[in-house]
Amino acid sequence: MNEYKNYKAVRNTVWKCLIDNHIQELPVKTSTLANNYRVKIIAYKDAHFLVQRMQAAQQLSPDGFCVCDRGYFTIYYNETAYRPRLRFTIAHELGHILMGHPLTRNNIRTFNVNSEWEADIFASRLLAPACILHEIHALDAETIACVCDISYQAAKIRAQRMATLEQRNAWYKSPLEIQVIKQFGNYISSFNLF
Secondary structure (H helix, E strand, O other): HHHHHHHHHHHHHHHHHHHOOOOOOOOOHHHHHHHHHHHHHHHHOOOOHHHHHHHHHOOOOOOEEEEEEEOOOEEEEOOOOHHHHHHHHHHHHHHHHOOOOOOOOOEEHHHHHHHHHHHHHHHHHEEEEEEEEHHHOOOOOHHHHHHHOOOOOHHHHHHHHHHHHHOOOOOOOOOHHHHHHHHOOOOOHHOOOO
């Protein structure tokens, strides 16, 4: 029960993020969201000293991490990853920030299994919102990967979840979900799979 409550909190945070930032089409632009939240995004190669320090302390994530300095967040990411992975990493780190996950004494995000799960859920729901995928009939992994600019592996997981949601057919239950669908109205009406 507690896990579902946490899931709903993450899902609602995603919907509020989409609404508050006036996102109206896929793929969601993570750099725009970061900019809107005044979060800097810096490649590992441009933060050589910090990356070396994190490696020495064995705290460096292969994908990315975020740091808070005097109330301002910076997301550092591994630029050698391919584009869909970079987008997921940035969305994941934004999830940590927007969900208010705790920082260490060094103002670096702590590793916590529950907060990592929540950040992954946030990233997948942000980049591939189920209600929009349902509306445009993007239900298979190949289509989801293409439309949402996410990796095939992430799209495959999302397609499995979409199959469950389609079977359940419990759409339009939340006012936030309805608002997201309305906000994407032009995109949905003009979307063509072929």
